[in-house]
Amino acid sequence: MTNTIRTLLLTLGLPLSNAFADGLALEQIADGVYVHQGVHEDVSAENRGDIANIGFIVGDDCVAVIDTGGSPAVGEVLRAEVEQRTDTPICYVINTHVHPDHVFGNQAFVDTGAEFIGHHRLAAQLSARGEYYREAMARMLDAGLDQDVIVPPDRAVDDKMELDLGGRVLRLEAMPTAHTDTDLVVVDQATGTLWLGDLLFVDRIPSLDGSLLGWLAVMDQLREIDAERVVPGHGPVSLNWPEAAADQQRYLETLRDQTRQVIDAGATIDQALQHVGRGERDAWLLFEEYHEGNVQAAFAELEWE
């Protein structure tokens, strides 16, 4: 009986552990810059939280990992991909913001000795949201997650910071509240690569968890950056900048303008949900899953204008 149960469990367990048997598909989008594109789905047991763009940049002396995926399992495969490509040590793990699909792979990098780096508000937000995220992710992943899944930053970016990887320097900048209140921008100066995390969504509908007006203001600022390419938090891993932001810009402006219009006309949130941004429906993946939440967030922000 004991053996039978073990066989049963193994049989049930095998497909799970085989999910990344072929590793993680990574594209080298510029010299030493590797990015993996997450799937456009919600987190599930099948995708194991592999829904966000994650990757790493290799210097002469150091590797910097940028975002680690939505589960320790994704983080482990990313780490294996790094170690397979280079003997250069992982010195830094940079988290672009607080959302679990970008930081729940951190745990896999703890024993590399890497320094974890994030926005100056990241530690406080992980502390405030960590338990809530852990429970929600465990439910969606259908897997146990212990408290160690939350790895706070060792070093905070107050405003700007430079990381010398040897032969190339990464420039980090903490943004005011936009997509979230923990958004960090990474620029690889050697290749002109702008890594935006979830400040930029392509194909997948943006999700608003910070400030709509703040996000638009930050995009105005980022558009001035001269970059060879951009890495969005979700979507194709290498795109032209700032052209890649055009759809998101239209969506956020529509959300702002139409929400203001219905608030001014005396709408309730219910009425706003029926009237704001419905014309964007066919322009985005996962529209029905996230659009209503965006309208509610926009409404709650803009009704205090």
Add this chain to the structure above:
Amino acid sequence: MTRLLSLLFLACLALPAFAVDQDEERWDAVRDDLFGDRAIEKGDHLMALQAPFRASDAALVPIGVEDRRGEGDPAISRVWLIVDNNPVPLAGMFEYGPAAGSIDLSTRVRVNAYSHVRAVAETGDGSLFMVREHVRASGGCSAPVSADDQEALKDMGQIRVRAWDRGDKGGADLQIGIRHPNFSGMQMDQVTRLYRRAHYVKDVEVLADGERVVRAELTIAMSRDPSLRLASGLQGEQDVTVLANDSEGHEFREVLTISPRISDFDFSAAE
């Protein structure tokens, strides 16, 4: 082996029925707590409950009561909004005053688990009537409000009032917002493992030209920045007073003269 599988199978089959029983047991307990052994009748002819089938944000679920009463239907003095499966099931109790134009009411609540949401109305003679809907949402009460208290408490107590003419229905819709983090007491800090103490808006009274529209007793189930939309029975320009206090004894107050605006936006139009 076969036995193990069939046990699993049975367990799966049994779940839905078990869930239904649990729902009924929960409501029995909540009803007993709030209304004792008073009879509660179906109230669909008097009011409708507006609630989303699936909430896009469990910490901000719009719910509303729509007045359906016609000629000859009884006066309603109080309405309770209840979320059965919340740790504190009562979200709010609303007592209507002489300046209330109808029992129309919209607000935003936290929903912590898939739950029935109910409105129970009490008529002038003390009879109780109920309508209910089911909402799919979870984690609304434990969802974090903010990373730091200073940010959350900024502008606390600021009150915003807007008014729109209700057209054929008569009177004015008063949209009232109160800046407040409304900490539920269920938000845990992952590092310290401590729960931030509850701190929320408890009582709100709204007056029009000195007469009560509504007095509300609210709980931790109300969303951050509590929002109430109420119907004043007064036409045209009116003095609106909002008095509120929170669980830590802070008092908030706003008095202003307001002319209901006429909205030309056609909310009934399909997109």
